[in-house]
Amino acid sequence: MSDARSEVSVEGACDTLERLYENPDEKLAELLEYRPDDERVEAPYQVFRALANEDRLRLLEALSHGELCGCELMVILDAPQSTVATHLRKLREAALVKRRKKGKWNYYRIADTAVMELLDLAGAIHEE
Amino acid sequence: MSDARSEVSVEGACDTLERLYENPDEKLAELLEYRPDDERVEAPYQVFRALANEDRLRLLEALSHGELCGCELMVILDAPQSTVATHLRKLREAALVKRRKKGKWNYYRIADTAVMELLDLAGAIHEE
DNA sequence: CGCTCATATCGCGTTGTTACGATTTAAAAG
DNA sequence: CTTTTAAATCGTAACAACGCGATATGAGCG
Structure with a gap:
């Protein structure tokens, strides 16, 4: 390119x-x-791409209250199952959330405290 | 919706x-x-949307070395003028960079130290 | 095994974003 | 006032992301 x-x-x-x-x-x-080198840009790009969606930000805010399972997140987002599952996959691919499988259910949680720091920082920037 | x-x-x-x-x-x-309330999500969304592009991340990394003018950024990105100008507008709309007009030239700089903190945090998350 | 239910994935129409040439604007300089 | 020249904006074609119904997978239960 x-x-x-x-x-x-x-x-x-x-x-x-x-x-x-x-x-x-x-x-x-x-x-x-x-x-900058391409590698320098690649990692943050993957993260920001995952964060550039309102529903995924809602999922992260919800998960900041603690671990939740997929069907609970459906209720919170008020969106169909396939939509929620896709958002959760993208968050997982960007290493922003982790999944714990328990029987038929999947429980999701924030992968790292840095994730919510990121949201708070971003929120602060746009307020001024 | x-x-x-x-x-x-x-x-x-x-x-x-x-x-x-x-x-x-x-x-x-x-x-x-x-x-979360819609407003809680709106501000970080605008920021992440602006950050979700490799060329715009390159611009920010370049500007982390100090103030640069539009034509210098064209050289750094190796992209045509209209493309660079559009990226800079988006960064400015998201309050990530500031512009200083001097005669015919525009000088751009990072708006806040929080911006580079954001990039570093995001880079760190995806490394693990 | 066959059934149920939580998730994941696929397919595809819709919507949003990007790139960039062409055109316009605005500030010097002549 | 006309010419340069940096930057902004416009138009549009190419591309990427999204939403979500339909379908598939896979774990438990009878």
Whole structure:
């Protein structure tokens, strides 16, 4: 994806840099160091993707009160079973919740205290 | 949206609760308290939505090194101007970055230290 | 085994997001 | 006032996420 880009897009932007700085090559090298490695971005991306949905945030808020089973979460979300199951799968894939199987039931819980810290931090940012 | 749901979906789930608990009405009331208010969910949702994109995470990582102008960010992302501008608008709407206008140029910076804390926390969660 | 019930997964129509060229706006500079 | 040039916005085609009914899986029970 970025291979296709790099041939065209950078050119125009580099013209700008040539005018802005006296030694554009050096500056360009500095800027490219600011671009993070793909791996650096991958992990938080998976987490934020899972968090970018109102119903999944509701599930996490509900689970912050303690462990709950799938059918209880259906009631809380007021959504059909397949919908809730899919949300829970995504939360699990992002390592935000853990599942405990007990007989016919599945019990879900928040995987780590960092998860609720994340929600609180995000809530605080958008309040100002 | 949840109005259309509540007529049908909850019924099946309530059957389950009736079997699970001896006083289902009481339990149901308790569960419904676990469902967070819409406002509680709205703010973090807006933030996570803005963070759920690899290029926007790259922009934030780049800006963690300090203030940068739009054309520098074009070079770093290696993406066309309109694409970068759209990403920056979304980050700004979510209050994650701030803009300083100086003549023809716009300089962007991280709005709050909480933003990078958020990225670091999210990165840590998915590592385990 | 066959039945029931909690979950998981599949299929697919709908909705939301992204990328990016083209166009517009706005601030210098000539 | 016209020309540059950085940035914003618009239009739209491609893509990804979502909702949810239908179907499958799998654990307990009779």
